[in-house]
Amino acid sequence: MTAPATNGKTGDGEELPVLTKKDFTSDQEVRWCPGCGDYAILAQMQKMLPDLKIPRENIAFISGIGCSSRFPYYVETYGFHSIHGRAPTIATGLKLTRPELTVFVVTGDGDGLSIGGNHLLHAMRRNLDITIILFNNRIYGLTKGQFSPTSELGKVTKSSPYGTTEMPLNPTRIAIAAGATFVARAVDRDTKHLEQVLYEAAQHKGTSFVEVYQNCNIFNDGAFAAFTDKDVRDDRMLYLEDGQPLRFGKERQHGIKLNGFLPEVEWDAPEDAELLVHDAATPHTNLANILAHMDYPDFPVPVGIFRRVEAPRYEEMLEEQVQDARERAAPEFEPLLHGSETWRVND
Amino acid sequence: MTTESPARQDREVQRLERVTVRFAGDSGDGMQLTGTQFTKTTAIFGNDLATLPDFPAEIRAPTGSLPGVSGFQISFSSSDIRTPGDQPDALVAMNPAALKTNIGDLRPGGLVIVDEEEFSRSNLKKAGYEQSPLEDGTLSAFQVVPINITRQNELALEEVDLPSKQKFQSRNFYALGLVLWLYGRSIEPTVKWAEARFGRNPAVLDANLRALKAGYNFGDTTELFQVRYEVPPATVEPGLYRHISGNEATALGFLAASIKADLPLFYASYPITPASDVLHELSRHRNFGVKTFQAEDEIAAMGAAIGAAYGGSLALTGTSGPGLALKSEALNLAIMTELPLVVIDVQRAGPSTGMPTKTEQSDLLQAMFGRNGDSAIAIVAPATPADCFHMAIEAYRIALKYMVPVIYLSDGYLGNGSEPWKIPDMGDIPEIASHFADPSTTDFQPYKRDPETLARPWAIPGTPGLEHRIGGLEKSSETGDISYEPENHHKMTLYRNNRVANIQHDIPPLEVQGPESGDLLVLGWGGTYGAIVSAAENARAQGKSVASAQVRYLNPFPANLGEVLSRYDKVLIPELNMGQLSMLVRAKYLVDAVPFNKIAGQPFKIAEIEAKIDEVLGLRGPYELDFGPTSNLGGA
Ligand code: SF4
Numbered sequence: 001m002t003a004p005a006t007n008g009k010t011g012d013g014e015e016l017p018v019l020t021k022k023d024f025t026s027d028q029e030v031r032w033c034p035g036c037g038d039y040a041i042l043a044q045m046q047k048m049l050p051d052l053k054i055p056r057e058n059i060a061f062i063s064g065i066g067c068s069s070r071f072p073y074y075v076e077t078y079g080f081h082s083i084h085g086r087a088p089t090i091a092t093g094l095k096l097t098r099p100e101l102t103v104f105v106v107t108g109d110g111d112g113l114s115i116g117g118n119h120l121l122h123a124m125r126r127n128l129d130i131t132i133i134l135f136n137n138r139i140y141g142l143t144k145g146q147f148s149p150t151s152e153l154g155k156v157t158k159s160s161p162y163g164t165t166e167m168p169l170n171p172t173r174i175a176i177a178a179g180a181t182f183v184a185r186a187v188d189r190d191t192k193h194l195e196q197v198l199y200e201a202a203q204h205k206g207t208s209f210v211e212v213y214q215n216c217n218i219f220n221d222g223a224f225a226a227f228t229d230k231d232v233r234d235d236r237m238l239y240l241e242d243g244q245p246l247r248f249g250k251e252r253q254h255g256i257k258l259n260g261f262l263p264e265v266e267w268d269a270p271e272d273a274e275l276l277v278h279d280a281a282t283p284h285t286n287l288a289n290i291l292a293h294m295d296y297p298d299f300p301v302p303v304g305i306f307r308r309v310e311a312p313r314y315e316e317m318l319e320e321q322v323q324d325a326r327e328r329a330a331p332e333f334e335p336l337l338h339g340s341e342t343w344r345v346n347d
Numbered sequence: 348m349t350t351e352s353p354a355r356q357d358r359e360v361q362r363l364e365r366v367t368v369r370f371a372g373d374s375g376d377g378m379q380l381t382g383t384q385f386t387k388t389t390a391i392f393g394n395d396l397a398t399l400p401d402f403p404a405e406i407r408a409p410t411g412s413l414p415g416v417s418g419f420q421i422s423f424s425s426s427d428i429r430t431p432g433d434q435p436d437a438l439v440a441m442n443p444a445a446l447k448t449n450i451g452d453l454r455p456g457g458l459v460i461v462d463e464e465e466f467s468r469s470n471l472k473k474a475g476y477e478q479s480p481l482e483d484g485t486l487s488a489f490q491v492v493p494i495n496i497t498r499q500n501e502l503a504l505e506e507v508d509l510p511s512k513q514k515f516q517s518r519n520f521y522a523l524g525l526v527l528w529l530y531g532r533s534i535e536p537t538v539k540w541a542e543a544r545f546g547r548n549p550a551v552l553d554a555n556l557r558a559l560k561a562g563y564n565f566g567d568t569t570e571l572f573q574v575r576y577e578v579p580p581a582t583v584e585p586g587l588y589r590h591i592s593g594n595e596a597t598a599l600g601f602l603a604a605s606i607k608a609d610l611p612l613f614y615a616s617y618p619i620t621p622a623s624d625v626l627h628e629l630s631r632h633r634n635f636g637v638k639t640f641q642a643e644d645e646i647a648a649m650g651a652a653i654g655a656a657y658g659g660s661l662a663l664t665g666t667s668g669p670g671l672a673l674k675s676e677a678l679n680l681a682i683m684t685e686l687p688l689v690v691i692d693v694q695r696a697g698p699s700t701g702m703p704t705k706t707e708q709s710d711l712l713q714a715m716f717g718r719n720g721d722s723a724i725a726i727v728a729p730a731t732p733a734d735c736f737h738m739a740i741e742a743y744r745i746a747l748k749y750m751v752p753v754i755y756l757s758d759g760y761l762g763n764g765s766e767p768w769k770i771p772d773m774g775d776i777p778e779i780a781s782h783f784a785d786p787s788t789t790d791f792q793p794y795k796r797d798p799e800t801l802a803r804p805w806a807i808p809g810t811p812g813l814e815h816r817i818g819g820l821e822k823s824s825e826t827g828d829i830s831y832e833p834e835n836h837h838k839m840t841l842y843r844n845n846r847v848a849n850i851q852h853d854i855p856p857l858e859v860q861g862p863e864s865g866d867l868l869v870l871g872w873g874g875t876y877g878a879i880v881s882a883a884e885n886a887r888a889q890g891k892s893v894a895s896a897q898v899r900y901l902n903p904f905p906a907n908l909g910e911v912l913s914r915y916d917k918v919l920i921p922e923l924n925m926g927q928l929s930m931l932v933r934a935k936y937l938v939d940a941v942p943f944n945k946i947a948g949q950p951f952k953i954a955e956i957e958a959k960i961d962e963v964l965g966l967r968g969p970y971e972l973d974f975g976p977t978s979n980l981g982g983a
Pocket of ligand 1: 031032033035036037038067137141142215216217218219
C-alpha cells in the first residue's frame with residue numbers, strides 16, 4: 001500500500017492536497033490480458049478521480065465478478081470486490097448508511113445484466129447517488145468465452161456453437177427504462193471522451209449509469225470495431241452534445257431528423273433547423289429512447305450523455321426522514337421499552 | 348368495575364391455578380385482537396401467561412371455511428408457566444368451522460362457548476358438518492353454552508349508526524366481554540385501548556364498547572354460567588412488567604444493541620412470513636437513527652447489510668428459512684470479508700415454501716452448514732419470547748468483538764408468542780465494544796488479527812490512510828492481497844474457523860435445571876424451552892431423576908456442554924425437526940443422544956415430552972405422537 005499523499009489525516013473541510021493519477025494507482029499488479037479495453041477505462045478513471053477533488057478515503061469502488069470487477073484492486077481508494085451481480089446491493093447499503101461517501105459500482109454485461117439484473121434495475125429506480133460503470137464487451141471473458149446477455153443474435157461462442165437463439169439486451173435502454181437520472185455511453189478507445197463522460201457521471205447527483213463499449217481482445221475481439229475504429233468513427237458514431245443538433249461525419253455534414261416518431265438520417269444536411277436537437281435534461285424519456293434505439297449499421301451509434309435530470313435521491317430522503325423523526329420525537333428508549341401498558345409487582 | 352349491573356347474580360366462584368382458553372373464529376372475526384386484549388388484561392392482572400396465536404395460511408380464505416379459521420390460545424396461571432398449555436379448558440368458537448378445527452384439542456369436560464346463530468345450514472355445510480353438532484350429541488363430553496352472540500350484539504348496537512355489516516364486526520368485542528366476565532377480569536384496559544385505537548372513528552368505538560359491555564353484562568345477568576372462575580395473580584419477582592411478543596422483543600433487543608454499541612442500526616429485509624413484524628417494528632424508529640431498507644429480494648437485503656457493515660453501521664437483515672437459503676452466498680461473503688453483522692431467521696415449517704404460518708426449528712443445519720466451503724458462523728437462539736431481547740444484544744456483542752456474522756435463530760412460535768416480561772434496566776446492560784482499526788496506524792494491514800480473538804480490524808471507508816481492498820477471493824493473511832498460496836488458504840481457513848471457536852471463551856456455561864447428575868438430561872434449543880422445562884419439572888415431581896438444559900449458543904456450543912452431557916446416563920433431545928441438534932451433539936461429543944422429533948408445525952405439548960421421558964427411562968413402551976382428530980383440518 002502506498003503512503004497517503006499527506007500525513008493521511010486530512011478530513012473534510014480542511015484544505016485538500018493536490019492529488020494526481022499516481023495517488024489513485026494501487027500497488028497491485030494489473031492482471032487483465034494485454035490489450036484488454038479495461039486498461040483504458042482504468043487509466044481514464046485514475047486520471048479523472050483527482051478532478052473530483054474528493055479525498056481518497058471518501059471514495060469506494062464496489063464490484064461484482066468478472067474481468068471488469070477486478071477494477072477496485074487497482075484503484076487506491078476503499079474497494080470491495082464482491083460476488084457475482086450483487087455490487088449494487090452492497091453499494092446501496094454503504095451509500096444509505098454513509099451518504100457522504102462517493103460510491104462507484106463497476107460491473108459488466110454478465111454481472112450487471114444477467115445474474116445481477118434485478119439489483120441493477122432497483123438501484124437505478126431508487127436514484128441513489130452512486131455511479132455505475134458497466135463494461136460491455138458482449139461476452140463472458142473470465143469464464144473464457146460464453147455468450148452474454150448483450151451478445152448479438154446468432155453469435156457463435158463456446159456455449160453456442162450453433163449460434164445463439166436469443167435477443168440481446170441494450171444496457172442504455174434498460175437504464176433509461178429503470179429511471180436512471182444520468183445515462184451515458186462511451187467507448188474504451190476514445191479515451192478523452194471517456195474521461196469526460198466519467199467525470200460528468202461522477203458529478204451528477206443521483207444514479208449515474210455509464211455503458212462503456214469495451215473490447216475483449218481475447219474472446220470477442222473487435223466487437224465494436226465496425227464503428228469505433230479511428231478511420232470510420234466520425235461517420236459511424238454520433239457524439240451527443242447538449243443543445244446541439246444531432247450531427248455526425250468528418251465535417252459534421254450529416255444529421256438526424258425525425259420522421260413521425262422515427263429517426264432518419266439526413267445525408268449532407270445543410271440546415272440545422274430540420275435536425276433533432278439534443279436535450280439531455282428533458283423530463284420525458286422519448287428522446288433518450290429514440291437515441292438508444294439507434295444502432296449500427298442503420299444509424300451512427302450515439303455516445304455521450306443521453307439523459308441528465310434532477311430527481312430526489314434515496315439516501316437523501318431517508319436521511320431527511322431520520323432528521324424529521326428526531327425533531328418530532330427525541331430518541332428516548334425507555335418509553336419504547338415500557339410499551340403502552342406496564343404493571344408493577346411489589347414485594 | 349364500572350359495568351356491574353344491579354341485576355347481577357351471586358355465583359359460585361371457583362378458584363383455579365391455571366386456565367387455558369382458546370379463541371377461534373373466521374379470519375375476519377378478529378380473534379387475534381380478542382386474544383391479544385384478553386392477554387393484556389390478564390398480564391396487567393398479574394397472572395403469568397404464555398400465548399400461541401395460530402394464523403390461517405391464507406390471508407382471505409373463503410368466509411366460514413375450515414382453512415379460514417384463525418385461533419389464539421392463552422394459558423394463564425397463578426404460578427410460573429412457560430407454555431401456552433397442552434389442552435384448552437375453554438373454547439370460544441365463533442362459527443362451525445372454528446368449532447370443528449378446534450374441538451379435538453379441548454380437554455374432556457371443557458367449556459365450549461359458540462355463537463349459535465352462526466350454525467346455519469350453509470355455514471354447517473362449509474365446515475363439512477352433515478348436521479348441527481349442537482344437536483346431534485357429538486359434544487356430550489363437553490359443557491356447551493350456545494349463545495346468540497350475533498343477535499345479542501345486534502340488539503346492543505341498535506342505536507349505533509353503522510351498517511349492519513359493520514356492526515357484525517363488533518361480535519368479537521361481545522365475546523371478549525363475556526370471557527373477561529367469566530374469568531373475573533376488568534374491561535377497563537380494553538376500554539382504554541379501544542378509546543386510543545378507535546378514537547378517530549367515534550361510531551366504531553361506540554359500537555365496540557357497547558358490544559364489550561353487553562357481553563360482560565350478559566355473563567353477569569343471565570344464569571347460563573353456573574360458576575365464575577378465578578385465577579389469582581402469580582407471585583413473581585417484584586419489578587415493573589410489560590407484556591411482549593418475541594418479534595417485538597427481537598426488534599427492541601436490536602435497537603438496544605445499537606444504543607449500547609453506539610452505532611446506528613441498519614435493517615435490510617425483504618417481506619417474509621413470519622419475520623415481517625421485525626421490519627414493521629424497526630421501520631417505525633427513524634428517530635433512533637434506524638434506517639430500514641425494504642430490498643428488492645433476499646439477496647439484496649443481505650448485500651445491503653454487508654455494505655452497511657462495511658461502512659461501520661450495526662448491520663442487520665432478517666428473514667425466514669427460504670430467505671436464508673437465498674442469502675447464503677452473500678452471507679459467505681460476509682464470512683470471507685470478516686464483517687460483523689447479524690441475520691435473523693424467524694424459522695417456519697419447510698422445506699421449500701412449506702407452511703409459512705406454522706413454526707418449526709428446521710433451519711439449524713442450514714444455518715450451520717448451508718454455504719459453500721468451510722465457513723463457520725456464530726449462531727445464537729433465544730429460548731422464550733422475552734429472551735429474544737437478550738439474545739439480540741448477545742448476537743451483536745459476539746459479532747462486533749469477533750468480526751463475524753451471527754445467525755439469530757428465532758421461530759414462528761417465539762416470534763408470535765408472548766409472555767409477561769420484567770422490563771430490564773438499560774443501565775444493567777453493558778456497553779458493546781467495536782473493533783475499529785486504529786486510524787493512526789502507519790502500515791495498515793487489513794487482515795492482521797487480534798492475537799486473542801483472531802478478529803481483524805474494522806477499517807471503514809472515510810478513514811484516511813486505511814484505504815484497502817477486500818473481497819470474496821482468498822486473501823493473504825495480514826496484507827489482504829489476493830492469494831492462491833496453498834499454505835495461506837489452509838491457514839486462513841483455520842483462522843476463520845478458530846475465530847468462531849474462540850467465541851466459546853465469551854459465552855456463559857450451559858445451565859442445568861434439576862439434579863447435577865442423574866438418569867436423564869433433556870436437552871433442547873430455541874422455543875422448546877417452556878415445554879421441556881415443564882416436562883422435566885413434572886417428572887421430578889414424580890420422583891424421577893430428570894434434568895433439563897436449553898442451549899442458547901449453538902455455534903460454538905457452551906464450553907461445558909460435553910461435560911454436562913457426561914453426567915447423565917441418558918440424553919433426550921426433543922426438537923421440532925428431524926433431529927438437527929441431535930446430529931450435532933452426537934457428532935461432536937459421541938453421546939448416544941435420543942432424538943425426539945415433531946414436525947407438525949405446532950410446538951411440543953408438555954405431555955408429549957413427559958411421555959417420551961418415561962419411554963427413555965424404561966417406564967413405558969414406545970411412545971408415538973398422537974395428533975388427535977383435528978390433525979388434517981384447518982389450513983391448506
Ligand atoms: S478475457 Fe477479455 S475482458 Fe477479460 S481481461 Fe482478457 S481481454 Fe479483458
